[in-house]
Amino acid sequence: MEQEGVTPDRPLRYREEWVTLQDAFGSEEESMAVARFNFTIRFAHESNDAWKVCPVARLKGVT
Numbered sequence: 132m133e134q135e136g137v138t139p140d141r142p143l144r145y146r147e148e149w150v151t152l153q154d155a156f157g158s159e160e161e162s163m164a165v166a167r168f169n170f171t172i173r174f175a176h177e178s179n180d181a182w183k184v185c186p187v188a189r190l191k192g193v194t
Contacts (some may be wrong), residue, residue: 142182
């Protein structure tokens, strides 16, 4: 899991994020670690060898 402030040497599937949650039965707030899916937008000219890629769009300039 990718942790905030740490750059991994390879892509990871999830990243860790800390969120503040309101207690459902009181007025306290607690901090909890949440695993979020690690999604990134990459360009074709970048080295994508270590990534599983799925092209979804091609951007073209209008002249």
